[in-house]
Amino acid sequence: MSAREQLTGAMAELLWERGYAATSPRDVMARAGVGQGSMYHHFSGKHELAVEALSAVIGDATGEVSLLEGEGSPLERMKRYLSLPRPGTQGCRVGRMTQDPQVVTDAELITIVASAFDTMLGRWEQTIAEAVEAGELPASIRPADLARTLAAVIQGGYVLARAKGEQGPMDAAIRGALSLLDAAHSAVDADH
Amino acid sequence: MSAREQLTGAMAELLWERGYAATSPRDVMARAGVGQGSMYHHFSGKHELAVEALSAVIGDATGEVSLLEGEGSPLERMKRYLSLPRPGTQGCRVGRMTQDPQVVTDAELITIVASAFDTMLGRWEQTIAEAVEAGELPASIRPADLARTLAAVIQGGYVLARAKGEQGPMDAAIRGALSLLDAAHSAVDADH
Numbered sequence: 527m528s529a530r531e532q533l534t535g536a537m538a539e540l541l542w543e544r545g546y547a548a549t550s551p552r553d554v555m556a557r558a559g560v561g562q563g564s565m566y567h568h569f570s571g572k573h574e575l576a577v578e579a580l581s582a583v584i585g586d587a588t589g590e591v592s593l594l595e596g597e598g599s600p601l602e603r604m605k606r607y608l609s610l611p612r613p614g615t616q617g618c619r620v621g622r623m624t625q626d627p628q629v630v631t632d633a634e635l636i637t638i639v640a641s642a643f644d645t646m647l648g649r650w651e652q653t654i655a656e657a658v659e660a661g662e663l664p665a666s667i668r669p670a671d672l673a674r675t676l677a678a679v680i681q682g683g684y685v686l687a688r689a690k691g692e693q694g695p696m697d698a699a700i701r702g703a704l705s706l707l708d709a710a711h712s713a714v715d716a717d718h
Numbered sequence: 719m720s721a722r723e724q725l726t727g728a729m730a731e732l733l734w735e736r737g738y739a740a741t742s743p744r745d746v747m748a749r750a751g752v753g754q755g756s757m758y759h760h761f762s763g764k765h766e767l768a769v770e771a772l773s774a775v776i777g778d779a780t781g782e783v784s785l786l787e788g789e790g791s792p793l794e795r796m797k798r799y800l801s802l803p804r805p806g807t808q809g810c811r812v813g814r815m816t817q818d819p820q821v822v823t824d825a826e827l828i829t830i831v832a833s834a835f836d837t838m839l840g841r842w843e844q845t846i847a848e849a850v851e852a853g854e855l856p857a858s859i860r861p862a863d864l865a866r867t868l869a870a871v872i873q874g875g876y877v878l879a880r881a882k883g884e885q886g887p888m889d890a891a892i893r894g895a896l897s898l899l900d901a902a903h904s905a906v907d908a909d910h
Contacts, residue, residue: 544819548739617817624880625809625817627736636883643881664901668894674878674887675894681877682870688816689835691828695866702860702867709856710901 530568532558537572537579542619546576546628546635577634583619584642594649600657601711604650605704608676614687614696621681647673663707664714679703722760724750729764729771734811738768738820738827769826775811776834786841792849793903796842797896800868806879806888813873839865855899856906871895 527535536557540549551572555565569575593607612618623629623639630636650673657663663672679699686695719727728749732741743764747757761767785799804810815821815831822828842865849855855864871891878887 542819545737545739547737548820621874621877621881622817624877625814627734628740630880630883636881640881640883643878647878664904666901667897671890671894671897673894674875674890675871675892675898678872678874678878678887678891679867679870680874682813682872682874683866685813685816685873685877686835686839686866686870688822689813689828689832691822691832695839695870698863698866699870700867702863702865705859705863706867706898706902709858709905710898712856713901713905 529558529560529564533560533565533568533575534579534582536560537575538583538619541576541579541583541626542622545626546572546632547626551575573632573634576629576632577638580623580635580638584638587618587620588642588645591646591649594653599662600653600660601662601707604653604657604676605707608680608700608703612680612683612696612700614684614693615691617684617688618681621684643677647677650677661714663710667710676703721750721752721756725752725757725760725767726771726774728752729767730775730811733768733771733775733818734814737818738764738824739818743767765824765826768821768824769830772815772827772830776830779810779812780834780837783838783841786845791854792845792852793854793899796845796849796868797899800872800892800895804872804875804888804892806876806885807883809876809880810873813876835869839869842868853906855902859902868895 533554536554537549540553540557549572551565554572554575555562590610591607593610594603596603598606620639620642623635629639651669654663654667654669654672658665658667658669683696683699686699687693725746728746729741732745732749741764743757746764746767747754782802783799785802786795788795790798812831812834815827821831843861846855846859846861846864850857850859850861875888875891878891879885881887
């Protein structure tokens with residue numbers, strides 16, 4: 527790995543472990559094993575480091591949203607994506623950033639986070655619209671709303687799992703969402 | 719207000735604005751307008767201050783969960799509680815704490831947060847069980863799961879709203895949950 531990659535990786539770890547405010551450029555250099563000359567050759571400071579680290583984390587996280595496309599009916603794909611293993615107590619590396627007071631008030635950092643959520647919500651919305659179109663979900667479901675509901679179940683599942691220090695609440699939140707989707711699906715069948 | 723209350727209030731504000739790591743006892747004294755002698759007369763340090771501040775915040779937050787009890791059918795009460803105004807971009811003062819790395823690793827602080835969530839989830843679970851019992855929701859719904867799903871929608875709604883800096887995603891997440899509950903309700907009617 528290059529010094530630049532080592533610094534970015536160290537910043538991503540420290541953002542995650544300690545948050546933005548509690549991470550100093552000195553901490554990042556120590557974690558990366560990179561000296562001050564190299565650090566300030568690559569980055570003007572903590573802000574620029576955070577921009578690059580956050581972008582890298584988000585690139586990894588948004589990859590899995592592609593599971594909303596591919597094989598299976600729209601409702602099957604929605605359920606498959608909801609059912610992905612998610613280590614709840616670790617939390618979501620992207621969602622966490624919205625709870626970091628220094629990240630939310632930094633226009634550039636929060637824009638990176640917002641745009642990652644927009645990509646993910648766009649995929650959700652499209653897949654839900656397909657499910658309604660295919661008669662798998664009732665026409666009363668608004669795709670833009672349900673996209674945010676289901677994304678919120680995942681993000682909130684992390685919050686509940688971290689509050690308890692257990693995986694259970696995340697899995698339960700997902701099971702409950704799947705059972706509501708199944709019930710909504712059977713409401714369509716009933717209308718037919 | 720007593721010096722003790724001023725210190726607790728200042729700690730609650732700073733926990734919220736900056737997080738635990740970025741808040742020093744000196745910051746709390748400055749915000750409270752209280753001197754060092756008084757501060758260390760009341761509190762051994764930052765940890766003890768945080769315990770008391772967090773307990774006060776949680777007392778305020780858990781009060782509104784009582785809306786799950788009271789007038790109306792169980793499903794009406796669930797929908798009423800979901801529809802409470804929630805300033806999404808401010809975030810949840812309790813949920814936020816689960817994303818603070820220093821709070822999660824502090825056994826005493828995270829226990830206070832976990833117990834607040836337990837109280838809230840217990841009320842949800844009981845109300846959902848009543849809705850299933852009353853035939854307002856299908857028997858396939860497990861109250862312990864759906865309790866976590868609906869609590870997650872609220873917590874995740876805050877995450878999405880903060881990511882965008884807008885109220886919209888919170889309101890959309892709630893509307894989507896209400897439409898799923900309505901669809902699940904009509905699935906019961908269909909079975910009858």
